[in-house]
Amino acid sequence: xxxxxxxxxxxxxxxxxxxxxxxxxxxxxxxxxAAVLKLAGDGHLLVTTDVFVxxxxxRRQWLTPAQIGARAAxxxxxxxxxxxxxxxxxxxxxxxPPSLEAETATELMAGLARVAGEYGTALAGGDTxxxxxxxxxxxxVIGTAGQPWLRSxxxxxxxxxxxxxxxxxxxxxxxLQDGKVANAAAxxxxxxxxxxxxxxxxxxxxxxxxxGAVTAAIDISDGLVxxxxxxxxxxxxxxxxxxxxxxxxxxxxxxxxxLGADPLQWALTSGEEYELLLTVAPALVQQAAELVADKGxxxxxxxxxxxxxxxxxxxxxxxxxxxxxTEGWNHFSPSPPTHCL
Numbered sequence: 470x471x472x473x474x475x476x477x478x479x480x481x482x483x484x485x486x487x488x489x490x491x492x493x494x495x496x497x498x499x500x501x502x503a504a505v506l507k508l509a510g511d512g513h514l515l516v517t518t519d520v521f522v523x524x525x526x527x528r529r530q531w532l533t534p535a536q537i538g539a540r541a542a543x544x545x546x547x548x549x550x551x552x553x554x555x556x557x558x559x560x561x562x563x564x565x566p567p568s569l570e571a572e573t574a575t576e577l578m579a580g581l582a583r584v585a586g587e588y589g590t591a592l593a594g595g596d597t598x599x600x601x602x603x604x605x606x607x608x609x610v611i612g613t614a615g616q617p618w619l620r621s622x623x624x625x626x627x628x629x630x631x632x633x634x635x636x637x638x639x640x641x642x643x644x645l646q647d648g649k650v651a652n653a654a655a656x657x658x659x660x661x662x663x664x665x666x667x668x669x670x671x672x673x674x675x676x677x678x679x680x681g682a683v684t685a686a687i688d689i690s691d692g693l694v695x696x697x698x699x700x701x702x703x704x705x706x707x708x709x710x711x712x713x714x715x716x717x718x719x720x721x722x723x724x725x726x727x728l729g730a731d732p733l734q735w736a737l738t739s740g741e742e743y744e745l746l747l748t749v750a751p752a753l754v755q756q757a758a759e760l761v762a763d764k765g766x767x768x769x770x771x772x773x774x775x776x777x778x779x780x781x782x783x784x785x786x787x788x789x790x791x792x793x794x795t796e797g798w799n800h801f802s803p804s805p806p807t808h809c810l
Contacts, residue, residue, distance in 0.1 A: 497619060502551040502687060503610075505617050515612035517548035523603030531645050531652045534573045536665040537604075538580030544690065545608040546588055546669035547743040551688035553678040554614035555671065558593040559585045562607040564600030581608070588671055615678065618686040618747075623704035627684055627748040629773035630757065632673050635693065636721035636732050637663035639739030644724055659720040667743045674745070676764035682753035689742040694793060696746055697773075698781045707778030712737070713786040714772045737783060737793060748775060 497505035503517035521527060521541045532540070542559065549556045561581060565574050582592045590610075641664035644650050653665050670688070677683050685704060687696045694710065701708045717736045725732040747769070749757050758769040783791045 497617070502548040502620070503554070503612070503617075505552070505614075505619075508613075511615060513554075513614050513617050515549055515552050515554045515614055515617060516609065517545060517552075517612075518607060518609045519545040519548065521606040521608070523605065529604075532665060533580075533653075534576035535580030535583070536653060538577040538582075538606075539584045539666050540664075541606050541608050542581045542584035543667035543669050544741070544743065545610045546584070546590075546671065547667070547688045547690065549610055549612040550669045550671045550674040551618065551686050551745060552612070552614055553616070553618040553674045553683065553686065554612040555675065556585075556588060556590040556610050556612040558611045559590055560593055560609040560611075561595035562597070562609075563595065564598050564605045566600050566603065569604070577604075577606075581606075584666070588669065616681075618674075618678075618683050620685055620687055620700050620703035623685040623700050623706050623708075623748045623775055624750070625706055625775055625777045626751065627775040628751050628754050628771050629697070629708060629710065629775065630747045630749055630754065630769045631689075631693070631716065631772050632670050632745045632747070632761070632767055632769055634716040634718040634768075635689070635736035635739065635742050635744060636718045636725075638667070638741045638743075639735035640718075640721035640724035640732075642739075642741070643728055643730060643735070647728055649724075649727065657720070657723075660724070667741065669743060670745045670767070672765035673761050673767055673769075676760045677747075677757055680753075680756065680760055682749050682757040682760075683747050684750065685748045687746050689740070689744045689746055691740045692738040693742075693746065694737050694781055694783060695740075700746070700748065701779060701781050705779065707776045708773060708781045709776065710737070710773040710781065710783045711786075712783050712791055714770065716768070716770045716772075734793065 503515040506514040506516065508514055523529065527537050527540065546556055585592050637660055641656050641660040644656065650656055653661050656664065685700055687700055689696050697708050697710060712733060715736050717732050721732050721735060754771060761767050761769050783793065785791055
């Protein structure tokens with residue numbers, strides 16, 4: 470079977486089955502936003518890794534080297550936020566074409582290091598190698614958490630919440646792919662900032678980590694519907710998303726109008742948004758929203774509910790299921806949906 474037939478998540482499942490049960494030191498292995506390792510006492514070590522490949526995750530025609538590095542750091546740090554943790558160190562292994570200007574490599578790493586520093590961590594090491602093709606970057610982030618949030622602990626009856634709003638990253642990418650703008654510098658300031666400097670919601674994680682309100686979490690890197698599906702599958706529950714409650718950024722609507730696109734479809738299926746998708750017990754929803762607003766001024770919006778069953782359904786305001794042209798990003802798909810290509 471070819472990878473385009475098996476798909477990214479099918480391959481991950483096969484690898485997980487091959488490895489089997491993790492050792493006693495590994496509380497959570499393959500299948501979450503980060504691995505969870507037991508530490509002495511009550512703490513946990515978080516380890517996540519993200520790979521960024523030229524012409525899959527970024528194009529040099531669209532982004533400066535520093536912006537490429539910043540995007541890679543923000544995306545990797547987002548996985549630590551999705552576990553309710555705090556980052557402590559970043560390690561980067563990179564492959565560079567030998568013909569690449571040295572300044573490009575150093576500017577990229579400077580952009581990555583800048584973002585790491587903004588979130589209280591540092592570039593602590595890594596490796597370099599020659600690449601026979603384009604640039605690739607593998608970012609490993611180490612973090613800590615007292616009680617990590619997992620994908621597998623959603624409870625029937627929970628409310629589904631999302632931080633911030635969705636659609637800006639999708640709007641920026643659509644404008645670039647359609648040739649409406651030549652590079653990120655030509656985007657509107659709001660879309661440019663969201664596309665070139667994604668925000669890992671570490672402030673949300675910090676505000677909520679000690680309160681015990683969150684039952685499970687994931688970040689939106691593959692698309693809202695697809696990432697909700699990861700929660701549903703891991704926890705063996707059914708999730709209903711109410712489309713009319715999904716917060717769509719008003720700053721993506723002009724691009725949608727220009728391109729004849731549906732901003733709701735963007736909000737439901739766009740990857741690289743890096744907002745947090747959380748589940749919370751109904752009695753604690755208001756408390757969670759107030760904690761986040763007080764600490765960082767970020768809005769938490771209820772967008773759905775959890776019940777017994779399986780899978781994800783998106784419904785309109787009358788409760789009827791909506792049909793989607795795609796659910797989100799999946800590597801190896803012969804016809805992949807919107808991504809940074």
